[in-house]
Structure formats: structure tokens, C-alpha cells
Amino acid sequence: MMIRTLFGLLWGAALAVPAELPVTQVVLYKHGVGFFERAGTLGPGESARLDFDAAEMNDVLKSLTIEERGGGRISGIRYDSMDPLSHTLAQFPFQIGGAQPLSGMLDQLKGARLELKYGSETVDGSIVNAREIPAAENQPAREQLTLMLDSGELRNLDLGAAAGIRFPEPRLQQQFKDYLAALAAARSKERRSVYIDSTDARQRAVTASYMVPAPVWKSSYRLMFTETGKAVLEGWAIVDNTTGEDWTKVGLSLVSGRPISFISQLYAPRYVNRPAAELPEDAAARPVLHEGGYQATLGTAQGPAGGIIGGIVGAVPAQAPPAAKATRSMNRALLPTTAERVTVEEESDASLGQPRLMATASSIVAGASADAVGELFEYRIAQPVTIRKNESAMLPFLQQAVDTRKLLIWSDHSSEHPTNAAELANSTGMVLDGGPVTVYDGGAYGGEALMETLKAGDKRLISYAVDLGTRITTAFDSKRSVVREIHLNRGVFTVKSAAEETATYTVRNVDQKTKTLIIEHPLRDGYTLLNQKPMEKTAANYRFEVPLAPGATKVFAVSEEHVFDTAYGVANVSADFLLAYVHNRDLSENSRKQLARIVEKEQQISDNNAAIDDAQRQVQGLNSDEDRLRRNIESLNRVSGQQQQVQDYARQLGAVEQQLTALRDRQAELQRKKTALQHDLDEMIAAESF
Numbered sequence: 216m217m218i219r220t221l222f223g224l225l226w227g228a229a230l231a232v233p234a235e236l237p238v239t240q241v242v243l244y245k246h247g248v249g250f251f252e253r254a255g256t257l258g259p260g261e262s263a264r265l266d267f268d269a270a271e272m273n274d275v276l277k278s279l280t281i282e283e284r285g286g287g288r289i290s291g292i293r294y295d296s297m298d299p300l301s302h303t304l305a306q307f308p309f310q311i312g313g314a315q316p317l318s319g320m321l322d323q324l325k326g327a328r329l330e331l332k333y334g335s336e337t338v339d340g341s342i343v344n345a346r347e348i349p350a351a352e353n354q355p356a357r358e359q360l361t362l363m364l365d366s367g368e369l370r371n372l373d374l375g376a377a378a379g380i381r382f383p384e385p386r387l388q389q390q391f392k393d394y395l396a397a398l399a400a401a402r403s404k405e406r407r408s409v410y411i412d413s414t415d416a417r418q419r420a421v422t423a424s425y426m427v428p429a430p431v432w433k434s435s436y437r438l439m440f441t442e443t444g445k446a447v448l449e450g451w452a453i454v455d456n457t458t459g460e461d462w463t464k465v466g467l468s469l470v471s472g473r474p475i476s477f478i479s480q481l482y483a484p485r486y487v488n489r490p491a492a493e494l495p496e497d498a499a500a501r502p503v504l505h506e507g508g509y510q511a512t513l514g515t516a517q518g519p520a521g522g523i524i525g526g527i528v529g530a531v532p533a534q535a536p537p538a539a540k541a542t543r544s545m546n547r548a549l550l551p552t553t554a555e556r557v558t559v560e561e562e563s564d565a566s567l568g569q570p571r572l573m574a575t576a577s578s579i580v581a582g583a584s585a586d587a588v589g590e591l592f593e594y595r596i597a598q599p600v601t602i603r604k605n606e607s608a609m610l611p612f613l614q615q616a617v618d619t620r621k622l623l624i625w626s627d628h629s630s631e632h633p634t635n636a637a638e639l640a641n642s643t644g645m646v647l648d649g650g651p652v653t654v655y656d657g658g659a660y661g662g663e664a665l666m667e668t669l670k671a672g673d674k675r676l677i678s679y680a681v682d683l684g685t686r687i688t689t690a691f692d693s694k695r696s697v698v699r700e701i702h703l704n705r706g707v708f709t710v711k712s713a714a715e716e717t718a719t720y721t722v723r724n725v726d727q728k729t730k731t732l733i734i735e736h737p738l739r740d741g742y743t744l745l746n747q748k749p750m751e752k753t754a755a756n757y758r759f760e761v762p763l764a765p766g767a768t769k770v771f772a773v774s775e776e777h778v779f780d781t782a783y784g785v786a787n788v789s790a791d792f793l794l795a796y797v798h799n800r801d802l803s804e805n806s807r808k809q810l811a812r813i814v815e816k817e818q819q820i821s822d823n824n825a826a827i828d829d830a831q832r833q834v835q836g837l838n839s840d841e842d843r844l845r846r847n848i849e850s851l852n853r854v855s856g857q858q859q860q861v862q863d864y865a866r867q868l869g870a871v872e873q874q875l876t877a878l879r880d881r882q883a884e885l886q887r888k889k890t891a892l893q894h895d896l897d898e899m900i901a902a903e904s905f
Contacts, residue, residue: 234263236423241600242468242593243454245648246476248274249429254422263411263421268459271427272407276481278426281411283419294409307394317374318345318358327387329362331372332379338372339383340364345374426476430455432469434650436613436666438637438677442657444621446637450613450647452594456602464599469612471592471648471668592646618642623682623763626735626756631686633732634678635662641669654679676733684726685763687734690719699778701802703810706900708783708793715745717774724763732761736773745774785900790817806905813903816896823892827885834878837871844868 240252257263267275272294281292304310309323321329322345330339340362350356358374374380382388411421433453440446452469456462594612602608618640625633637654641647649668654661662679669675693716700711724730735756736749749757761771785793793814797807848864851857 234258234261236263236265236421238460238462238465240466240468241462242470243429243432244470244474244476245431245472246474247428247431248426248476250424250426252422252424254420256418256420257413258418260413262413263423265409265411265423265425267407267409267427269407273478273481274427275409275425277479278424279409280424282422282424283413284422288414290414291412292409293412294407304394304397307390309390309394311394316347316358317380318347318360321345321360321374324387328383329360330381330383331360331362331374331377333372333377338362338364338370340370343369430457434612434648436647436650436652437655438617438619438639438652439655440619440621440637440657440661446617446619448613448615448617448639448643448647450611452596452610452612453607454600454602454610455607456604459604461604462600462602464601467596467600467610469594469596469648471594471646592648594645613643613645613647615643620731622676622731622733623685624676624678624733624735625687626678628689630681631688632681632683633685633687635680635682636676636678636733637664638674638676639666639669640674641671644671646670652677652679684724685730685732686723686725688721690721692717692719698799701799701806701810702905703785703806704904706785708785708788710781710783712779712781714777714779715774716742716777717772719770719772720761722761722763722769722771724765724767724769727765729765730763732763732769734759734761734771739775739777741779742775742777745776747771747773785813786897790814790821793817809903809905813896813899816892816899820889820892820896823885823889827882827889830878830882830885834875834882837875837878841868841871841875844871 234255234257236253236255238251239254240250242250244250253265255263265275276294279292309320311320321342325342325344327342328339329342330337332338343361343363345358345360347358348356360372360374362370362372364370382391411423413419413421432455435451435453437449437451438446439449454467454469596610596612600608600610619637622636622638623633624636627634647666647669649666652664652666654664664677664679666675666677693714696712696714698710699713700709702709702711718736720734722732733750735753735758738752738754738756744757747757747759750760751758757773759771759773761769763769783792793810797810797814802810844864844867848861848868851861851864
């Protein structure tokens, strides 16, 4: 009887189905993952099972943590493995290609037994080879198989004519089945199971936490202005359940922020190609040369406290994500759910007898508490949430009065009209996640805007409509640049100049009501404001606040100074260019004297160059006279009775030669002087500095 009872217990345990832990907590992030917590009670000796898609297994194996309460200990975690397809198929004695003919596959199985049926005849034997015979004239392509029959006869068979083909060996048949099953499994998206085993034989509570890919949650807002100018901000979170499993009364948290996340290939088995190594038994021994020692070694190296260097001291238990851990431990005190409710009703106009439809604040319980979680921010939905699989939900997380003021902002200078805007100050005490904002003004639809993520205490301008009742034109003017500073260093002459530019904005308020306009003026490197002080500055613009009276025109001018440097090589500019700066009032007396010496030296070089040019022109003129006299003498020598004239030309030619000799001497002297003057100038330029 005892043996039968023990056998029954063992048989029942073998057939026990692992328990599934339902989802109890969900935390959704903005970077494509979600934190899930499952919890449940397991009976004595019972295991738990978690099901996942194959694509989720990498993240599960990277983040899974298990907590067991009740005195038990986790003895192990098992899961359905997935060997890479290429490694699995490489174990088979054949490979089936994508477009491989049957003969190509059979040719890999030379020597295997094969059975073919041709009508009532059955042919069996061992495969010798198989091949594809290409098409010939009037003959289609066909596949041929050569078998060795048991009688020793070799027979060529037409594979296309066979009514059936079978491997009589059971092992080879099973290999084909396994091969096809591996191909089918590789295409399958079936779920994988993770099993949690425990050593405890008592009932205990188990919690499993993990991260898997999940759609990001989205936020949208409604900004509602009352006729008194006050505003209420209403926030909704859009959540999608694509897990293939119902979320029934789960605790839901939404985290704003983008922590770093990545995929690490942990699920698929990883194989490493090992190097081949052989013992050099057959190689002849070589002489060994030992190096001489140069430093004695004292003692033996040890790790800290005598331990092994690099040894593993202990395993650090895995921790749950910060947001998830905070979910169980943070104060769940709720922020005020509503501050000032917009009272907008469906009013009845007695004179017309028609109702006037007005937008009202939603009748919601925005009971979401909010807390900072490190550098992130978490909204926790107060009530348990139920979202069925493949469904989405809109969940309210905010309905609160906020500090706002209506403005106009002109940022698109290609348009003559500014936009209606609201300066939204985040006085809610929580981070407002970025999203679209629908604006209602006095109960009517006013427009739409986009808002970036807004930290608590920060403010942002949002534009939601074009204001056709305000027109803006712009005129530009600039003044002549003024020299501010002059410097000379190592032969480089630097002039610092300043130019003033003015943008004049003319604003016409057509409406009979007071407005406040924000003009965005581009912020440019090297430009400094002269006459206006901005209300604030962004990375790309100054913002100026301009009050507009009803039906009035406002002129608003913004002047800027642009300071820039211009550099010249002193050796490459003329004395006249430098002389223009000698009398600049911003130049000190010492600097003026230094620059004047350089100008004087350059003037001397210029005068000397002019003398060289003049001497060269004289030489060219005398050379022309000399050529003319020689031609005349040559012509007269061929005519009788012209001896006297020839002698006169000869005397003139001698005088020209004397002048040329004197000019050449002068040219040489001027060249020597030029070299000396240039040397003095170069030394002066290198020495002068201001």
C-alpha cells in the first residue's frame, strides 16, 4: 500500500503542470521597454512558468529577478533553448538548399539505401550518384539516379518517373523528419517558456520581475482658459497592451525619461571557433637560448588579503530597475487631483431656443501620484487598471490649475502675423511629459500646439493659432564701420572695427484690445545688443516683450554692434594705406610713432623704386636712340659722299654710350639701396609691436 501511494505521488508530480503567475505591476518607459512584475502563490513543490515570445528572451535573460517569500529558495531557472539554425542543420549528413533539385540532395547520400516505385515494380539499392541532365534538342531536362542493386547490377533510373521514393533505413527517415522540423521551428514565432524551480516543499509567495520590449506610452493635454483668464491643464496617458495577455487590475506606472537600453544576444547559444593545436612530436628539437636576468624577484605575488588575484568573491544579487523598486516602496500620497474646475455648462439661449455647446473639463479622477526616480520621473496610476490584450486605454494623470498668461509670439519672420501663444509655467509639482496640447479658450476650440517635456518649475511658450489681427514689418539699417583698435605684432597689422546694425519692427494692432507681443530676434555670434534688454534669451534668439495698445501702432528698434578683426601683412600693403591709420585718434602716441617710422621707411622704398623705374625708362630710351643711329650709319655707308654725316652719327653714338654707362651705374646703386632699405624695413617690422 505504501509503495502504491509513493508511486501515485511520484506519478502526480511528474504530471503536474507548472503554475502561471499573473501580471500584477507594469511600468512603461519612453525608450521601448516595459518593466513587468508577476506574483502568485505556489503550492508545495510546485514550479512556476512564464511564457514569452522568442524575440523577448534576450531582454528577459538580461533582467529577470526572482523573489520568493516564505522561507524557500530558488533552485534553478530552466527555459526552452534555441540553437542557431545553421549550427543545428550542420549536424545532418545532408543539406537541402533553397532551389536545390532532388538529385543534388540525393547525391550527398552516396551509399545510403533507397527504394523507388515505378508502377507495380519496386527498385531498391544503394545510391551511387545522382545528377541533373540538362535539356537537349527536343528533350526536356531530367534528373537521373544511379543505384547499385543487391545483385551488384548498376542501374540508371529516371527520378521524375518514380511514383514514390523512400528511405528504408529508419534512422535516415528520422533525420529527414528532424531536419524539416528544425526548418519549421526556425520560421515559427511560438512562445518560449521559463520555468522557476524551488527547493521548498511548503506553500510560498513568488514574485518575478523582468524587462521586455513594449510600446512607449504617449501623453496628450487639454489647456482650458476660462473667461477670467485662468487655466486648467488636463493630462491623459495613452497606453497600449500588445503583450497578448490581459492586464487585470494591475498597478500601472508611467516613467518619463529615456534611460539607455540595448539588446544583448543572450538567448541563442554562442559558439566559439577554437584554434587547432598539435604537439610538436615529429619536429626536431631546437637549441634554447635563455635571457640573462637583470633584477632579482623578492617574495611571491599575492592578491588582496592573500586571496587569488581576479578570483570571484561572491555573487551579487540582481536588482530590480529603479522605477520598479520605487513602485513598491515610495510614498503613495496623491497630489491634489483638481484645483480649480472650469465651470462651462450647456447654456440655453431663450431668444433663439438653441443650446450653445461649450467644452468642459473632463469628469475624471486624476489620481496619479508623481515622484522623482533618480533622473527619471514616475506617474503612478492610483487605481488598479484593466486593459485587455490588443487593446489600448486613455488614463487621466493630471487635472490642475496652472499659471499661464496669453501672449503673441513672432518667431516665423517669413509671415507678417504672429501666433497666439500661452506662456505655460509648470506649477503642478510634477514633470509634464512632452506631447500635443489642445487649447480651449472660453469653452471654444482655440487651436493645437506641441509641448516638450517640461520639468517642475520650468516654463515654456506654446503657439496654437495665427493672430490675423496683428501685422509686423521689418526694416534693416547699418552704419559705416568705425575703427576701435589697431595692433601690430610680428609683421601682422590688425584692425578691430565695429559696425552698427538696426532692425526696426513696426507692429500694427488692428484689434481693439490690449495685447502683449514677444518678438524673437536672431542671436548672432559677434553681435552685441546696444539699446534693448531682452526678457529672456534662448540658444538661438533674444526675446523682447512689447506691449500693444488697442488699435495702435508700435515701433520697436533693436540695435546691435558687430565687432570684427581684419588682418594685413605690413610688407604687403602700401605706405599710403598705413598712413591713413597714423592719424587715427584711437592710436596711442607711442604706437603712432612706431607706425610713422614704418610708413617713412616704406616711403623711402617707394621713392627708391620710382627712381629705379625712371632709370630703366631712360635706359630703354637710349637703347632705342642707339639702335636708330646704328641703322643710319649702316645705310649711309652704302652711299658715296656721306662720310661727314656718318662721322656725326658716330659722335652721337659715342655720347649715347657714355650716358648708358652712367645710367647702369646708377641702376646698380639704386638696387643696392633698395636691398638695404628692405632689410631695414624687415628688421623694423619684426621689432615694432603695439
